[in-house]
Amino acid sequence: MGVGSSGSQAVAHMRELNPDFDAVVIDTDAKVLEAMAMERIIHVGSAVTNGFSAGGDVELGRQSIEKDSSNIRKQLRRVDLLVIVAGLGGGTGSGAVPVITRIAREAGTLVMCMLTLPFVFEGKPVARKAEDALKKIRTHADAIIRIPNEMMVDRSDSSLPAEQVFARSHQLMMDGIFALWRMLSQNGICGIDFASIHTMLRNCDGFCHFASADGSGENRDAIVVDAILKHRLLNGGKVLGASAGILVGLTGGHDLKLSEIETVMSQVQEKLPVDAWVNFGVVIDPAFENRLSAIVLVAEQWKEPLMDDARRQMGFTFNRRLPLEQGELPLETVGKGRFSNLDPTIHNSEDLDVPTYIRRDIKLPR
Numbered sequence: 001m002g003v004g005s006s007g008s009q010a011v012a013h014m015r016e017l018n019p020d021f022d023a024v025v026i027d028t029d030a031k032v033l034e035a036m037a038m039e040r041i042i043h044v045g046s047a048v049t050n051g052f053s054a055g056g057d058v059e060l061g062r063q064s065i066e067k068d069s070s071n072i073r074k075q076l077r078r079v080d081l082l083v084i085v086a087g088l089g090g091g092t093g094s095g096a097v098p099v100i101t102r103i104a105r106e107a108g109t110l111v112m113c114m115l116t117l118p119f120v121f122e123g124k125p126v127a128r129k130a131e132d133a134l135k136k137i138r139t140h141a142d143a144i145i146r147i148p149n150e151m152m153v154d155r156s157d158s159s160l161p162a163e164q165v166f167a168r169s170h171q172l173m174m175d176g177i178f179a180l181w182r183m184l185s186q187n188g189i190c191g192i193d194f195a196s197i198h199t200m201l202r203n204c205d206g207f208c209h210f211a212s213a214d215g216s217g218e219n220r221d222a223i224v225v226d227a228i229l230k231h232r233l234l235n236g237g238k239v240l241g242a243s244a245g246i247l248v249g250l251t252g253g254h255d256l257k258l259s260e261i262e263t264v265m266s267q268v269q270e271k272l273p274v275d276a277w278v279n280f281g282v283v284i285d286p287a288f289e290n291r292l293s294a295i296v297l298v299a300e301q302w303k304e305p306l307m308d309d310a311r312r313q314m315g316f317t318f319n320r321r322l323p324l325e326q327g328e329l330p331l332e333t334v335g336k337g338r339f340s341n342l343d344p345t346i347h348n349s350e351d352l353d354v355p356t357y358i359r360r361d362i363k364l365p366r
Helices: 004-017 030-034 057-067 069-075 092-106 124-140 162-185 194-203 220-229 258-269
Strands: 025-027 039-041 080-089 109-116 143-148 204-218 247-251 277-284 291-301
Touching: 004 080, 004 092, 004 162, 004 291, 025 030, 025 092, 039 069, 039 124, 057 069, 057 124, 069 092, 069 220, 080 092, 080 162, 092 109, 092 124, 092 220, 109 124, 109 162, 109 194, 124 143, 143 162, 162 194, 162 204, 162 247, 162 277, 162 291, 194 277, 194 291, 204 220, 220 258, 220 277, 220 291, 247 258, 258 277, 258 291
Parallel strands: 025 039, 080 109, 109 143, 143 204, 247 277
Antiparallel strands: 204 291, 247 291
């Protein structure tokens, strides 16, 4: 789901490259949406912005999505995993994504957000809007992958066309999402299934890092490992040394060797703490002959979810591998006590006597 002009353009481009990709775009700007060759387009906030963008106003972005929330709920019927792509710092993305993540959580959908953060030169007010939006999004999202635009450039890039530099973050998101889509949609020889993704997202406690890499030729495994360990979004591999959990997905052709899988997994695991949660999968795709592709999802922390939501547990049992230094308080309803004989306070089919964070399955911020 692409949200706002930046996210919508990125997702529309993904859809062009892969027509089988299940995608929808959402924006307040009718002109931006009209230029997209997408089947599923949601124009929100026509009564709020009159078909224009939110103009950097986060409140307008929030109001626009709230007024069309029923349409969003329809799109999320029978959706197991929602990946939201957006740029923060503007009006629509910063205002709408927190609302969409809340709606998705109410629907029992796992939510991963891939969000670009503004350049430093865009100013402190824009940065504050992005940070405020991140805090709200974390309340409902299972995992957030931050892609700072500032990390996509260095001084040697100053002479590059601006369009090319901005396209880098879009390309990173496309590489990661396509790799994840391949792992979930294609049968693997030891593939990552939805249960693995479910475990990762439910226990990563908010923020994730990701990197993707490709290699071809005789030394493709070494090329992939080198690219991952030097990846910008992994801070040159330093993120791996402090990670609590990692998911690795490998895609290769029929010529993929066991030794190549061992090379990638062993060298990546050498950088991890000894007690890190590790899972991996391998998919064989004929289109990847003489080529090896890898995606890694890295969790900053590994904790049990604050909320036990039956709709989102899918019957899986998670085994913790890391020692718990301090337990969580049992956040649950304990009855009405002396008010148990009174009629409940019902409004819009909701029992208002039940705490809001339980009714709406909200993760309380730490």
